[in-house]
Amino acid sequence: MTENDIRILMEDESIRQKVHQLKSEFIRKSASGLDVNDHDFLGLVFLTPMILMALANDEISLSEEWELNKKARMLSTGRYFFEPDPVILSMKFLIKRIGHWKKKFLELIRYCLEVHSGNGMAFSAKRGKKELTHVDLSKEVLDAPYFFVRFIAFLFFTDENEIKPRKVSTKEKNEILEIAKIIGISESPVFLKFFKELIIY
Numbered sequence: 001m002t003e004n005d006i007r008i009l010m011e012d013e014s015i016r017q018k019v020h021q022l023k024s025e026f027i028r029k030s031a032s033g034l035d036v037n038d039h040d041f042l043g044l045v046f047l048t049p050m051i052l053m054a055l056a057n058d059e060i061s062l063s064e065e066w067e068l069n070k071k072a073r074m075l076s077t078g079r080y081f082f083e084p085d086p087v088i089l090s091m092k093f094l095i096k097r098i099g100h101w102k103k104k105f106l107e108l109i110r111y112c113l114e115v116h117s118g119n120g121m122a123f124s125a126k127r128g129k130k131e132l133t134h135v136d137l138s139k140e141v142l143d144a145p146y147f148f149v150r151f152i153a154f155l156f157f158t159d160e161n162e163i164k165p166r167k168v169s170t171k172e173k174n175e176i177l178e179i180a181k182i183i184g185i186s187e188s189p190v191f192l193k194f195f196k197e198l199i200i201y
Contacts, residue, residue, distance in 0.1 A: 001046060001150050001151065001153075001154040003039075003075060003076060003077060003078050005075075005147070006039055006042050006043050006046070006075055008116075009042060009115075009116065009147070010038065010039055010042060012116075014115065015111070015112055015115060016038065018108055019038045019041060019042045019108070022041075022045070022104060022105075022108055023036070023038060023041040026041070026093075026094075029100075030093055030094075030096070030097045030101070031093035031094075034089070034093060035086070036087075036090050037077065037086070039076075040076050040077055040086045040087050040090065041090065042108075042112075043072065044072075044075075044087050044091060044094060045105045045108050045109060046075060046154070047068065047071060047072055047087065047091060048094070048098075048101075048102070048105040048106060048109070049106070049109070049155055049176075049179045050067070050068055050071060050154075051068065051091065051094065051098060052102065052175050052179060053168070053172050053179075055098060056169065056171040056172045056175040057169055057171055057172065060095070068091065069088055071154070072085055072087040072088045072091060073085055073087070073088070076088075102182075103182060106179060106182040106183055109151070109183050110183045110184050112147070113147055113151060113183065113184070113185070114184075116145065116146070117147060117148050144190055148185070148188075148190070149190070151185075152185075152188075152190055152191060152194065155176070166198055166199065167198075168198050168199070168200065169200070169201060170200055173195075173200065176195065176198070177195065180195070
C-alpha cells in the first residue's frame with residue numbers, strides 16, 4: 001500500500017469521520033501534543049498489523065524497525081524529507097500502548113476494507129473452505145477487490161513487488177491469524193493460501 005491508497009480511502013466521508021474520531025481519541029488518551037493529520041493517522045492505522053507482528057517476539061529488532069519506518073514513509077503524505085515523518089512519530093506513541101488500541105485500530109481497517117470491497121468480504125467468507133492451487137490463486141487475486149489484494153500484499157510481503165514466502169516465528173504466525181480474525185479475512189482463500197506458505201524459523 002502507498003500514500004495514494006490512503007488518499008483514496010480518505011475520499012469516503014464515513015471513513016474520514018471514523019478516522020478523525022479515532023485520531024482525536026488516540027491523541028487525547030495516548031499521544032498528547034501529537035500533530036498528525038487524518039491521512040497520516042490512517043497510515044498509522046494500516047501499520048498496526050506490522051507493528052503487532054514485530055512485537056509478537058516481545059521486542060522490535062533493528063531490521064523490523066527499518067521495515068516499519070520504510071512502510072510508514074510509503075503511507076505518509078510524502079512531504080517529510082527534511083523533517084520527521086509524522087507516521088513514524090505517531091508509531092512511537094502507538095507502540096507504548098498497542099494493547100489498548102489494537103482492537104480499535106484493526107476494526108477501522110476492517111471497516112475500510114468493507115467499504116471499498118463491496119461484496120468482497122462476503123466473497124472471502126463464502127469461499128474460504130476451498131484450498132487454492134497456484135492457478136486458482138491467480139484467478140482469485142484477479143477477482144478479489146483491489147484494496148483487499150493491496151492489504152494482503154502489504155501484510156505478507158516485505159517487498160510487494162517480490163512475492164515469496166515470508167519467514168516468521170510461531171508467535172508472529174499466531175499474531176497474524178488473530179489479526180486476520182479481527183479484520184474479518186481469516187476465511188479468505190487468498191489469505192489462507194499465503195498464511196499456509198509462511199515459513200517458520
